[in-house]
Amino acid sequence: xxxxxxxxxxxxxxxxxxxxxxxxxxxxxxxxxxxxxxxxxxxxxxxxxxxxxxxxxxxxxxxxxxxxxxxxxxxxxxxxxxxxxxxxxxxxxxxxxxxxxxxxxxxxxxxxxxxxxxxxxxxxxxxxxxxxxxxxxxxxxxxxxxxxxxxxxxxxxxxxxxxxxxxxxxxxxxxxxxxxxxxxxxxxxxxxxxxxxxxxxxxxxxxxxxxxxxxxxxxxxxxxxxxxxxxxxxxxxxxxxxxxxxxxxxxxxxxxxxxxxxxxxxxxxxxxxxxxxxxxxxxxxxxxxxxxxxxxxxxxxxxxxxxxxxxxxxxxxxxxxxxxxxxxxxxxxxxxxxxxxxxxxxxxxxxxxxxxxxxxxxxxxxxxxxxxxxxxxxxxxxxxxxxxxxxxxxxxxxxxxxxxxxxxxxxxxxxxxxxxxxxxxxxxxxxxxx
Amino acid sequence: xxxxxxxxxxxxxxxxxxxxxxxxxxxxxxxxxxxxxxxxxxxxxxxxxxxxxxxxxxxxxxxxxxxxxxxxxxxxxxxxxxxxxxxxxxxxxxxxxxxxxxxxxxxxxxxxxxxxxxxxxxxxxxxxxxxxxxxxxxxxxxxxxxxxxxxxxxxxxxxxxxxxxxxxxxxxxxxxxxxxxxxxxxxxx
Numbered sequence: 001x002x003x004x005x006x007x008x009x010x011x012x013x014x015x016x017x018x019x020x021x022x023x024x025x026x027x028x029x030x031x032x033x034x035x036x037x038x039x040x041x042x043x044x045x046x047x048x049x050x051x052x053x054x055x056x057x058x059x060x061x062x063x064x065x066x067x068x069x070x071x072x073x074x075x076x077x078x079x080x081x082x083x084x085x086x087x088x089x090x091x092x093x094x095x096x097x098x099x100x101x102x103x104x105x106x107x108x109x110x111x112x113x114x115x116x117x118x119x120x121x122x123x124x125x126x127x128x129x130x131x132x133x134x135x136x137x138x139x140x141x142x143x144x145x146x147x148x149x150x151x152x153x154x155x156x157x158x159x160x161x162x163x164x165x166x167x168x169x170x171x172x173x174x175x176x177x178x179x180x181x182x183x184x185x186x187x188x189x190x191x192x193x194x195x196x197x198x199x200x201x202x203x204x205x206x207x208x209x210x211x212x213x214x215x216x217x218x219x220x221x222x223x224x225x226x227x228x229x230x231x232x233x234x235x236x237x238x239x240x241x242x243x244x245x246x247x248x249x250x251x252x253x254x255x256x257x258x259x260x261x262x263x264x265x266x267x268x269x270x271x272x273x274x275x276x277x278x279x280x281x282x283x284x285x286x287x288x289x290x291x292x293x294x295x296x297x298x299x300x301x302x303x304x305x306x307x308x309x310x311x312x313x314x315x316x317x318x319x320x321x322x323x324x325x326x327x328x329x330x331x332x333x334x335x336x337x338x339x340x341x342x343x344x345x346x347x348x349x350x351x352x353x354x355x356x357x358x359x360x361x362x363x364x365x366x367x368x369x370x371x372x373x374x375x376x377x378x379x380x381x382x383x384x385x386x387x388x389x390x391x392x393x394x395x396x397x398x399x400x401x402x403x404x405x406x407x408x409x410x411x412x413x414x415x416x417x418x419x420x421x422x423x424x425x426x427x428x429x430x431x432x433x434x
Numbered sequence: 435x436x437x438x439x440x441x442x443x444x445x446x447x448x449x450x451x452x453x454x455x456x457x458x459x460x461x462x463x464x465x466x467x468x469x470x471x472x473x474x475x476x477x478x479x480x481x482x483x484x485x486x487x488x489x490x491x492x493x494x495x496x497x498x499x500x501x502x503x504x505x506x507x508x509x510x511x512x513x514x515x516x517x518x519x520x521x522x523x524x525x526x527x528x529x530x531x532x533x534x535x536x537x538x539x540x541x542x543x544x545x546x547x548x549x550x551x552x553x554x555x556x557x558x559x560x561x562x563x564x565x566x567x568x569x570x571x572x573x574x575x576x577x578x579x580x581x582x583x584x585x586x587x588x589x590x591x592x593x594x595x596x597x598x599x600x601x602x603x604x605x606x607x608x609x610x611x612x613x614x615x616x617x618x619x620x621x622x623x
Contacts (some may be wrong), residue, residue: 178598178599178600178603179598179599181598202598202599204562204598205562205563218566220595220598222504223503223509224503224504224593225566225593225594225595242503242504244498244499244500244501244502244503244591245498245570245591245592245593245594246566246567246570246594248563248566248567249563249566249567262567264498264567264570264574264592264594265497265498266496266497266498267496267497267498267574267577267578268496268574269567269570269571290567290568290570290571292563292564292566292567293563293564293567306564306567313564334523334560336560336561336563336564337561337563337564350561352559352560358559358560358561379558379559379561381561381562382561382562382563395562425562426562426563
């Protein structure tokens with residue numbers, strides 16, 4: 001599944017990047033699309049016969065860049081009046097005409113074939129510095145052309161903002177109608193949907209392993225709510241935990257060797273730490289109230305979780321050995337589903353206030369600065385962070401059916417994950433692909 | 435003292451019931467039939483396994499009995515036992531639920547050689563993950579009360595279906611009220 005090799009063909013010169021782009025993600029405040037980096041991504045130049053594919057690939061790049069919220073992507077009517085399309089030769093680009101469009105950056109790509117395989121030469125030009133910022137030749141493996149496009153968009157975002165984009169990442173989630181749910185994987189934009197379980201049961205709450213090659217999930221396929229781990233490379237699914245009572249809410253430790261899970265064999269939902277093969281369960285919580293929904297800090301030292309020890313469901317954090325418990329949420333409603341951001345600085349979670357439904361919130365990792373990310377009718381739940389900590393994916397019933405949505409945590413722009421035509425729940429956002 | 439006397443009576447009744455019912459060759463009632471194609475609650479006998487030798491271990495402290503649930507045989511609805519209902523986001527047993535559980539306990543005492551499985555369910559409000567824990571808490575609350583009523587905790591297991599198997603697919607309080615429930619199954623050892 002390792003899809004492509006990126007070969008740098010030109011000198012990579014990162015020039016003229018605005019000072020703010022060097023700052024860390026959370027300090028970037030996107031106030032509106034007009035203030036994003038202006039960039040043009042016209043249809044790719046192509047060998048004869050590949051024109052339609054070249055159009056689709058450019059559209060994919062435009063989607064990826066627009067998704068970040070950091071760019072203003074030029075529309076076709078904003079291109080130079082005389083522009084009818086690129087040739088394969090980047091030297092023929094009329095840079096003066098493109099500078100007149102107010103674009104700051106321009107992407108030129110040439111798509112062709114050699115021995116039946118696709119090749120794509122891509123360059124990102126800084127129009128004002130008149131320099132190539134990034135130049136790559138991509139030779140995707142069969143079926144990986146779209147992934148190559150996503151990875152080039154990540155390179156563009158990295159070159160211009162300091163942090164790569166997330167367009168190569170995938171989502172896993174449960175999909176299907178009530179009583180019949182399977183685990184699915186798709187690209188982050190909903191494309192390339194693959195059903196990865198065929199249990200003819202209810203399979204839910206999938207969680208990617210840190211390397212993205214395994215999925216821990218809950219399934220009723222063997223009559224009880226047991227935990228399983230699916231290997232995406234082999235397609236085989238093995239049990240993780242089959243205790244009497246609940247076996248739910250898996251959360252991978254960042255090292256990928258252990259998981260926090262929730263068992264009720266003590267006649268109460270408690271959080272356990274188990275090895276990846278299910279061995280050596282160690283109980284982390286011990287009180288009369290329910291404890292559930294663990295989520296690791298990215299360095300593995302702390303675990304956020306839900307507990308009802310204060311009477312209603314609230315977010316807490318503890319050390320990975322169960323010590324040092326602190327309460328984090330004080331929103332005046334119940335709080336659920338904590339998810340620690342990959343940069344460790346924030347926790348996304350769900351707040352339920354009577355009469356308001358479920359909304360996605362985020363707070364600093366110490367519980368300070370809680371703020372609402374969604375404001376919509378219906379239920380918004382199961383938040384999970386993008387690898388760059390700039391977006392949160394969640395399940396929402398705002399349009400009637402349960403669908404996946406993302407929210408940009410800086411701009412609060414929400415958008416539905418396109419292309420998914422089935423009811424979707426419980427998303428988890430996986431890592432970038434290599 | 436009155437309370438003490440009642441418990442003695444319950445225990446005595448239980449002993450008599452066990453003597454009467456748990457005789458060799460005693461056949462289980464075949465009163466309940468369940469569509470085995472049903473993937474969800476109270477259905478399916480996919481477990482296979484003769485169940486031979488898969489006994490019930492003594493419960494340790496307040497934990498669930500150490501039942502190897504995979505070795506259980508057919509699980510089917512205990513149709514004579516009434517369903518109980520809960521208030522929103524609550525596992526507290528309402529007075530009507532307590533009355534139903536008292537009747538259910540007597541029925542279960544007549545079936546000493548089966549494992550009782552309590553199913554906990556939720557309405558669609560609350561998150562999918564939280565509702566799995568809430569459904570379990572409802573099942574555990576019912577189990578606790580049944581134990582207090584004299585049904586051995588060594589043979590009561592729980593299962594939570596969270597919000598996954600609503601009894602009523604509607605999206606209003608009328609439906610939600612029917613979905614916040616615990617129902618009772620019997621499982622062959």
